[in-house]
Amino acid sequence: MKLDSKTKRKIYDRTRGYCHLCSKKLAFTNYGRPGARAAWEIDHSNPRANGGTDRIYNLYAACISCNRSKQHGSTRSARAQNGRTRAPLSAEKRRKAVRDNTLTGGLIGLLGGVVLGPAGAVLGAGIGAAVGNAIDPDG
Ligand SMILES: [Zn+2]
Structure with missing residues (x-):
């Protein structure tokens, strides 16, 4: 998904720059840079495969490892694995x-x-x- 930096910032700020699944701090400048420190991606809370949209309320910042291990799983169970019930x-x-x-x-x-x-x-x-x-x- 291609995003302008303003939209990326908005999504990042939704959780104060923390991964919405495990609450680790993310580095804004390391967006989409696997292997970089605190790199992150945008996670579709409701996966696109399940009909999730690209609207901002469905988009959250997540570590690359969290996002990729979540795949088509639910946000609820991914957060539960980290002992969380909601996004930062x-x-x-x-x-x-x-x-x-x-x-x-x-x-x-x-x-x-x-x-x-x-x-x-x-x-x-x-x-x-x-x-x-x-x-x-x-x-
Ligand atoms: Zn994470």
């Missing part, structure tokens, strides 16, 4: 997830304060911060 988030979605986690943590802190008074607020804030930090935005 784009920078924008990741920012939002981190913000939501922080908000969740803050709310727990607030609740601690309401229920237990000032000491509870401190305790709650601690628990809230721990919960907020424990939620992995990359799942």
Whole structure:
């Protein structure tokens, strides 16, 4: 598939430059260069052989080895082999997830304060911060 660099960049950025199957960091400039460090290709999440399209929502950055070993297999099972359930988030979605986690943590802190008074607020804030930090935005 021939792609202009703007489209390649867009696909690369969808997962912040990480392989959508194994989450390894990819080198943007090593697109389509097998053997190069952190080389990558574009994977059709739903393979073309199964009717997958060339639309951007079906395209993800993947290491060459991941992409080639996936072949016509499903994205779900390829990710599962790497212990993943979803693709790394784009920078924008990741920012939002981190913000939501922080908000969740803050709310727990607030609740601690309401229920237990000032000491509870401190305790709650601690628990809230721990919960907020424990939620992995990359799942
Ligand atoms: Zn990979």
